[in-house]
Amino acid sequence: xxxxxxxxxxxxxxxxADAMKDLCKDVNFDCSEKGLSVQSMDSSHVALVSxxxxxxxxxxxxxxxxxxxxxxxxxxxxxxxxxxxxxxxxIRHQSDSDVVNFQCEGSDDRIADFxxxxxxxxxxxxxxxxxHYKVVAKMPSSEFQKICRDLKEFGETLQMSASKEGLxxxxxxxxxxxxxxxxxxxxDKPEDKVALxxxxxxxxxxxxRYLVNFSKAAPLCGSVELGLGPDAxxxxxxxxxxxxxxxxxxxLAPKIDE
Amino acid sequence: xxxxxxxxxxxxxxxxADAMKDLCKDVNFDCSEKGLSVQSMDSSHVALVSxxxxxxxxxxxxxxxxxxxxxxxxxxxxxxxxxxxxxxxxIRHQSDSDVVNFQCEGSDDRIADFxxxxxxxxxxxxxxxxxHYKVVAKMPSSEFQKICRDLKEFGETLQMSASKEGLxxxxxxxxxxxxxxxxxxxxDKPEDKVALxxxxxxxxxxxxRYLVNFSKAAPLCGSVELGLGPDAxxxxxxxxxxxxxxxxxxxLAPKIDE
Amino acid sequence: xxxxxxxxxxxxxxxxADAMKDLCKDVNFDCSEKGLSVQSMDSSHVALVSxxxxxxxxxxxxxxxxxxxxxxxxxxxxxxxxxxxxxxxxIRHQSDSDVVNFQCEGSDDRIADFxxxxxxxxxxxxxxxxxHYKVVAKMPSSEFQKICRDLKEFGETLQMSASKEGLxxxxxxxxxxxxxxxxxxxxDKPEDKVALxxxxxxxxxxxxRYLVNFSKAAPLCGSVELGLGPDAxxxxxxxxxxxxxxxxxxxLAPKIDE
Numbered sequence: 001x002x003x004x005x006x007x008x009x010x011x012x013x014x015x016x017a018d019a020m021k022d023l024c025k026d027v028n029f030d031c032s033e034k035g036l037s038v039q040s041m042d043s044s045h046v047a048l049v050s051x052x053x054x055x056x057x058x059x060x061x062x063x064x065x066x067x068x069x070x071x072x073x074x075x076x077x078x079x080x081x082x083x084x085x086x087x088x089x090x091i092r093h094q095s096d097s098d099v100v101n102f103q104c105e106g107s108d109d110r111i112a113d114f115x116x117x118x119x120x121x122x123x124x125x126x127x128x129x130x131x132h133y134k135v136v137a138k139m140p141s142s143e144f145q146k147i148c149r150d151l152k153e154f155g156e157t158l159q160m161s162a163s164k165e166g167l168x169x170x171x172x173x174x175x176x177x178x179x180x181x182x183x184x185x186x187x188d189k190p191e192d193k194v195a196l197x198x199x200x201x202x203x204x205x206x207x208x209r210y211l212v213n214f215s216k217a218a219p220l221c222g223s224v225e226l227g228l229g230p231d232a233x234x235x236x237x238x239x240x241x242x243x244x245x246x247x248x249x250x251x252l253a254p255k256i257d258e
Numbered sequence: 259x260x261x262x263x264x265x266x267x268x269x270x271x272x273x274x275a276d277a278m279k280d281l282c283k284d285v286n287f288d289c290s291e292k293g294l295s296v297q298s299m300d301s302s303h304v305a306l307v308s309x310x311x312x313x314x315x316x317x318x319x320x321x322x323x324x325x326x327x328x329x330x331x332x333x334x335x336x337x338x339x340x341x342x343x344x345x346x347x348x349i350r351h352q353s354d355s356d357v358v359n360f361q362c363e364g365s366d367d368r369i370a371d372f373x374x375x376x377x378x379x380x381x382x383x384x385x386x387x388x389x390h391y392k393v394v395a396k397m398p399s400s401e402f403q404k405i406c407r408d409l410k411e412f413g414e415t416l417q418m419s420a421s422k423e424g425l426x427x428x429x430x431x432x433x434x435x436x437x438x439x440x441x442x443x444x445x446d447k448p449e450d451k452v453a454l455x456x457x458x459x460x461x462x463x464x465x466x467r468y469l470v471n472f473s474k475a476a477p478l479c480g481s482v483e484l485g486l487g488p489d490a491x492x493x494x495x496x497x498x499x500x501x502x503x504x505x506x507x508x509x510l511a512p513k514i515d516e
Numbered sequence: 517x518x519x520x521x522x523x524x525x526x527x528x529x530x531x532x533a534d535a536m537k538d539l540c541k542d543v544n545f546d547c548s549e550k551g552l553s554v555q556s557m558d559s560s561h562v563a564l565v566s567x568x569x570x571x572x573x574x575x576x577x578x579x580x581x582x583x584x585x586x587x588x589x590x591x592x593x594x595x596x597x598x599x600x601x602x603x604x605x606x607i608r609h610q611s612d613s614d615v616v617n618f619q620c621e622g623s624d625d626r627i628a629d630f631x632x633x634x635x636x637x638x639x640x641x642x643x644x645x646x647x648h649y650k651v652v653a654k655m656p657s658s659e660f661q662k663i664c665r666d667l668k669e670f671g672e673t674l675q676m677s678a679s680k681e682g683l684x685x686x687x688x689x690x691x692x693x694x695x696x697x698x699x700x701x702x703x704d705k706p707e708d709k710v711a712l713x714x715x716x717x718x719x720x721x722x723x724x725r726y727l728v729n730f731s732k733a734a735p736l737c738g739s740v741e742l743g744l745g746p747d748a749x750x751x752x753x754x755x756x757x758x759x760x761x762x763x764x765x766x767x768l769a770p771k772i773d774e
Contacts, residue, residue: 075433078411082436099434109443109452110401112408114436143626150628153594175591176615178598178630185625194625333691336669340694357692367701367710368659370666372694 002095003031003067006060010089010104012240014080016051019217019238019248021073023049023210026121028068031093035061035246039126047210048233048251050128057245059088069093069100070121080104082112128251133227133235134200135162139182140192141224141238145215147180151208154178157255158208162228163201167194171208191222202228204254211236214250260353261289261325264318268347268362270498272338274309277475277496277506279331281307281468284379286326289351293319293504297384305468306491306509308386315503317346327351327358328379338362340370386509391485391493392458393420397440398450399482399496403473405438409466412436415513416466420486421459425452429466449480460486462512469494472508518611519547519583522576526605526620528756530596532567535733535754535764537589539565539726542637544584547609551577551762555642563726564749564767566644573761575604585609585616586637596620598628644767649743649751650716651678655698656708657740657754661731663696667724670694673771674724678744679717683710687724707738718744720770727752730766 007013020027023042027049030037035058038051055061079102083089087104103113147169151158155173162168166183187193218224220238227235236250265271278285281300285307288295293316296309313319337360341347345362361371405427409416413431420426424441445451476482478496485493494508523529536543539558543565546553551574554567571577595618599605603620619629663685667674671689678684682699703709734740736754743751752766 072433078433079436081411082408082438108450109441110438112436112438114412115434117432117434150598153597154630175588175594176631176633178595178628180598180626180628183625192624330691336691337694339669340666340696366708367699368696370694370696372670373692375690375692 001062001064002097003064003069003091003093003100004060004062005031005036005058005091007057007089007091008059010080010083010087011085012057012245013053013089014077014083015217015220016053016240016248017073017076017080019220020049020051021077022213022216023047023250024073026070026072026119028070028121028123030066030068031063032066033063039128041124041126042210042213046207046253047214048126048128050249050251052246052249053240054244054246057240064095067093067095068121068123070119071100071116072119075116079114079116082114084108084110131227131229131232131235133229133232134198135202135226135228136197137162137167137182137226137228138193138195138223139167139226140194141215141218141221143182144224144226145218148208148211148215151178151180152212156208157205158211159203159205160226160228160234161201161203162196162198164196164198167196167226189222193223200230202230204228204230204234206234206252206254210250210252214252217248217250220248259320259322260355261322261327261349261351261358262318262320263289263294263316263349265315265347265349266317268338268341268345269343270315270503271311271347272335272341273475273478274311274498274506275331275334275338277478278307278309279335280471280474281305281508282331284328284330284377286328286379286381288324288326289321290324291321297386299382299384300468300471304465304511305472306384306386308507308509310504310507311498312502312504315498322353325351325353326379326381328377329358329374330377333374337372337374340372342366342368389485389487389490389493391487391490392456393425393460393484393486394455395420395425395440395484395486396451396453396481397425397484398452399473399476399479401440402482402484403476406466406469406473409436409438410470414466415463416469417461417463418484418486418492419459419461420454420456422454422456425454425484447480451481458488460488462486462488462492464492464510464512468508468510472510475506475508478506517578517580518613519580519585519607519609519616520576520578521547521552521574521607523573523605523607524575526596526599526603527601528573528761529569529605530593530599531733531736532569532756532764533589533592533596535736536565536567537593538729538732539563539766540589542586542588542635544586544637544639546582546584547579548582549579555644557640557642558726558729562723562769563730564642564644566765566767568762568765569756570760570762573756580611583609583611584637584639586635587616587632588635591632595630595632598630600624600626647743647745647748647751649745649748650714651718651742651744652713653678653683653698653742653744654709654711654739655683655742656710657731657734657737659698660740660742661734664724664727664731667694667696668728672724673721674727675719675721676742676744676750677717677719678712678714680712680714683712683742705738709739716746718746720744720746720750722750722768722770726766726768730768733764733766736764
């Protein structure tokens, strides 16, 4: 055999592909008995995208032996556009076949399937060292997206300053300078909360256009987690529904002040 | 006099014009005591568009003697954009006048009218031979539109294969090959049903971009009827609300396999 | 000090800026103890835009001495895009400072602020003579917008004819000629009413593209007031919620018949 995996909700992979498509072009989906994973630099080799879709995220999952399936993300997006909102999805790959088959099935007896030709993609496996972030911030993913989009209008570089009082986003540009300050807050819905764990205050600056692209993953999860450290890459992490299904993570190196 | 016709719902003609505008440029509306009809090749002379708006579709209908009113579809679309969602529409043409008048009236005492200059369009009357299709399929018009749009992403040619088991849409392209299979199904709402009448299995291929344009007529009717025969043009038929008001039909010659 | 003003609803200024942005580029916000006002010719020096935001429109308003704050409208639009739908807004300017600060605050402890660099804009103060219009018409602002947009499709010049029977909008173009007639009408909601005060019938013609731009102010107020006189500029007036908060007015010179 090879790989046979069934997602109850095709829309989960659809959101993942949508979130990756502005950053990555061709990527390897590494399949093993643990699930599917992707590690890829973005096209400009500045940011790192890391997907983990655990075996437990699937209704059924069989993978005889590890295999890397090279796909173009835009093609994957096109295929997953065929799915209806409540379709399930089967992903099948026979050992040594040069296609991977996606089959989506709705409640209405409509079956759509696609044989996608696989690509040979040079694999560049990167070890992501486990980081102990000085600051970990959780906030609503829609709010993070709005902040990135709004501030993108005014400049190209975003400064983040985190302390126990709050998380401050600052942009400087030709028109002037702007700030958004988020303070820790409780909320009825967990995803509306803003939570800050600060071992040490951190200030760092990042290229805004990557952050805008990362923040497009908002449909994946109601909240987003940021990890900050001095001179460390920024972590932007979205759980897939619940963290035990996996996650989509982005890493971005800070800009060094001249 | 000449022509005087009143539609209870201006939106019906609006949807018809919207459905024709990506296929036809200038067409003759042939008016007779039986109603309004259009027969026109599409701009590239590959597909045929056939509209019948029966006299019974109108709240009032008078037509003294047959007349052909040549109009540009884009102009008609602009005029009908003036109508509100619940407006009624009067169409008037005085014999020998070079304008046709459209008057829409809402419930709110707002009256909009437009005198559209008529065009001389060479009429190319085509006899459409009554076909006895080997396969007649009915399905939700929105589903047909989604299938055409989705598969258009992968290739230019669509193969349809109909048998008693179901109707299969297949596309082959650079990325791979895809299929959508619809099986006959019952549904609470008649327009959600998929029904197949198969006298003989048929397989034929068609240019997808025409099908995508035909399928834009979906707002006209909840369901669409496809007629297929070996070596016969494909029929794509939308009733206007109910079939006794008339219909909008598209015909497309199959692609011959090389 | 200088200026310190707080709006309960940031969205009010947001709508004002949105309504001005297709007409004006750089304008002076004249601040005095009476409130904020703008008077500016549009970029092509044909239409006049006049904003009055009365001191009473603000929850708090302090202005020590009159000052003109020159701003680019597009920049203001970008800043106000940062506001959430129920945010409040503080506008602050310290005497002799070259920035004006906008601070918006939501119910969720999110604070966004922006220091906008001020511009030196040559002030061209215009005296707008108090007019006694022969015709004053009130109508739903959305209806005025639809009429302007619909008729814009057919020509560049709009004729308005007002009499006690109604207000007629006429356009002539290559495709033909169109009219929309509004008659006085009562309605349950005051903003759905059409009311005409006619001292003397008036007919005048105006460039449609300005009217289309004026009509974009529709979100400001459910109804719009038109003032017409023979050979007088057309007045198009939107109250800011209620007339005691202020208004946004547009003036447009009539086209002289050749």
